[in-house]
Amino acid sequence: MTATARILDEAEIRRSVTRIAHEILEHNKGARDLVLVGIANRGDDLARRLAAEIERIEGATLPVGVLDITFYRDDIGMRAEAPEVHETRIGFDINGKTVILVDDVLYTGRTIRAALDALVDFGRPTAIQLAVLVDRGHRELPIRADYVGKNVPTRRDEDVRVALKETDGEDAVVVEEPAAKRDVPGGER
Amino acid sequence: MNKHLLSIHDVTAEDIVRILDTAESFREVGTRVIKKVPALRGRTVVNLFYENSTRTRISFELAAKRLSADVINFTTSGTSVSKGESLKDTALTLQAMGADAIVIRHSSSGAPFTLTKWVKGSVLNAGDGTHEHPTQALLDLYTMRDRLGRLEGLRVAIVGDVLHSRVARSLSFALVKMGADVTLVGPPTLIPPDAPAWGVDVSYDIEGVLPKLDVCYMLRVQRERQRQQYFPSVREYARLFGLTRDRVGMLPEGTTIMHPGPMNRGVEIDSDVADLPQAVMEEQVTNGIAIRMALLYLLLGGAREEVGTDE
Numbered sequence: 001m002t003a004t005a006r007i008l009d010e011a012e013i014r015r016s017v018t019r020i021a022h023e024i025l026e027h028n029k030g031a032r033d034l035v036l037v038g039i040a041n042r043g044d045d046l047a048r049r050l051a052a053e054i055e056r057i058e059g060a061t062l063p064v065g066v067l068d069i070t071f072y073r074d075d076i077g078m079r080a081e082a083p084e085v086h087e088t089r090i091g092f093d094i095n096g097k098t099v100i101l102v103d104d105v106l107y108t109g110r111t112i113r114a115a116l117d118a119l120v121d122f123g124r125p126t127a128i129q130l131a132v133l134v135d136r137g138h139r140e141l142p143i144r145a146d147y148v149g150k151n152v153p154t155r156r157d158e159d160v161r162v163a164l165k166e167t168d169g170e171d172a173v174v175v176e177e178p179a180a181k182r183d184v185p186g187g188e189r
Numbered sequence: 190m191n192k193h194l195l196s197i198h199d200v201t202a203e204d205i206v207r208i209l210d211t212a213e214s215f216r217e218v219g220t221r222v223i224k225k226v227p228a229l230r231g232r233t234v235v236n237l238f239y240e241n242s243t244r245t246r247i248s249f250e251l252a253a254k255r256l257s258a259d260v261i262n263f264t265t266s267g268t269s270v271s272k273g274e275s276l277k278d279t280a281l282t283l284q285a286m287g288a289d290a291i292v293i294r295h296s297s298s299g300a301p302f303t304l305t306k307w308v309k310g311s312v313l314n315a316g317d318g319t320h321e322h323p324t325q326a327l328l329d330l331y332t333m334r335d336r337l338g339r340l341e342g343l344r345v346a347i348v349g350d351v352l353h354s355r356v357a358r359s360l361s362f363a364l365v366k367m368g369a370d371v372t373l374v375g376p377p378t379l380i381p382p383d384a385p386a387w388g389v390d391v392s393y394d395i396e397g398v399l400p401k402l403d404v405c406y407m408l409r410v411q412r413e414r415q416r417q418q419y420f421p422s423v424r425e426y427a428r429l430f431g432l433t434r435d436r437v438g439m440l441p442e443g444t445t446i447m448h449p450g451p452m453n454r455g456v457e458i459d460s461d462v463a464d465l466p467q468a469v470m471e472e473q474v475t476n477g478i479a480i481r482m483a484l485l486y487l488l489l490g491g492a493r494e495e496v497g498t499d500e
Contacts, residue, residue: 068214071226071256071486081190082490085214121223 003177007152007160010171013133016149017046020131021053023147024100031060033126035094038102039115040068040086045166046133047102065090067101072114088118095123100147104162106132109143134173136160190487193312195301196321197362205367209331211483212476218255219479229256232289232489236262237279238315239270239295244450245315245324248474249292252481258489261288276300280307289489293317311488319353325449326359328480330367332473333404336445341368346398348374348430349408349457350419352381356449357408361387372398375408375430378419395430399439406447407432407457423456432458437465445469 008016028034031054038047044066051064068086076083101115112130119128131147136154152175154160159176163169190207191199200208218226234253236246246262253260263283270279276295283291290311293301298318305312316322334340345364351357351373361384364371371389373380384391392398399405410426420426432446440446446458446468454460462468 070214071218071228073228076228076490077232077492080492082487085211085486088214088217117227121221121226123222 004174005177006172006174007134008150008173013149013164013171013173016133017049018053020147020149021050021057024050024129024131025054025058027129027146028098031058031062033097034060034100035063035065035092035097036100036102037065037067037090037094037115037119039111040066040088042162042164042167043067043101043103045164046104046131047100048166050100050102050131063092065092067115067118069111069114069118072118074110074114090122093123094119094125097125098127098129099125100129100131102131104133104164105160106130106135106143106145106148107138107160109139109141112143113141133162134160192488193301193305193314194323194484194488195305195312195314195317197323197326197359197366199323202366205327205330205363208327208480208483208487209334211487212327212331212479215255215482215486216476216479218482219475225255225257227257228486229253229258229489232256232258233287234258234260234290234292234485234489235283235288236260236315237283237291237293238263239265239276239293239300240316242294242316244474245294245477248477249313249315249324249481252478253485255478256482256485258289258485261286276303277307280304284308284310290485313484313488316355318355319358320355321359321362322355323359323363324477324481324484325356326363327484328473328477329356329360329406329447329449330363331476331480332447332469333445335472335476336469337403340364343369343403344372344401345369345404345406346372346374346392346395346402347406347408348395348432350379350411350414351375351384351408352379352419353411353414354408358387360406361389365389374398376420376426379414396436396439399436400441402440402444404445404447405432405440407452409449409451410453410456412453427456431456432462434459434462437462443467447473450474 036047036051038044047064051062055061066089068088070083070085129146132145133149135145135148135151138156157178161174163172165171190204236249238246250260288310292313292315294315295317298320300317301312301314347357361371365388372392373384373389374392374395380391448470
């Protein structure tokens, strides 16, 4: 038996995205000079959903970019193989813009640290704000999210998995118990 | 991936796809305001060049620097090598200095392989004798895939002095591995007798081959070969095998023209042909940096010592 708990279903994810879109517009007093950058993978899916929501609410079309943080990771050389690289595409100028950085899960904060380093190589934004679907705690760096879909208290040995239609064919957020991991042959993933 | 890149035989078709895909990301890095990423901070890459090569050396140097690695250029003139130091002692010295990767060019085929016996880091072959030049082949594959969208089934002619060309060998092996149709074209004296065993076709008639090509890859005529009687004169070679304006007219629409450089304009390729839009030599150079970044990243981005994964 794998012990998994469903934290968010399709409707709840949709409501979270809608609420975050409203919060972004409220906090920034509109959509002016906003750009969205999603962290690959799945952060970019969420960034596109947020852009669609903001367009629906405000009628403004925001540019959406995708950022791969692999080259900025702090654990290169600590794994057996070089981490797999994904696409980065930021086809617009971020100088003077407010960048909404989007990711699926906020955990240790190391991914966000890497993303901040990567972003400033593209220019000097006026501000960077962070939106995440799930905050599962256990920060290892002084980083917090500005917009959170759901706070989920977890243990370190649990796994939070986000599935999105664009990448996985369905919308769901689940927490997996460590027992589920032990069922996997070899215990690695 | 293998720890070293000595030959195209060190990489599988799957590895090649991974290398080209990774290079795609690095080409994007090359378009940024800041063209540098911190991926290989703290690593040391040594360029050990026993043969002159400004182009390849600079390409590797830039690749390593854009990955934030520290780079040492070790050329043979004015160094311990000119004082008679052996390859082994140079290798042991670089090893003692903590080189994580050594990029070597040497006039002796097999020198990079020999080097692997003395050093702990990765060895990348930047051209050895008449053996191989795998990074050139990979950047050429990248350029072809980028221009034409695929490698499988691509019809490629490699024209010129195949016998002495490590580029032609590596490129043939790599293209055959990826399922392309390769034809070697040149005078019989400059086509290796064992070429059919590589899985390629051979032709001595360039005009018969031109009308059915996706890529026409011209090799540099190494003029010193002419003195060794491989062909009667440079002028005759140019007339029989040079890519002239008239011959470009025999190529199908959209055929890509490539050359590894440096070019002899007016010998293997006419000057105005080299300046045509479908001649992509400058793209090859740009892509070369991305490919070498991808290779350094993939070879050095893993653990320095064998350690267990803790994903």
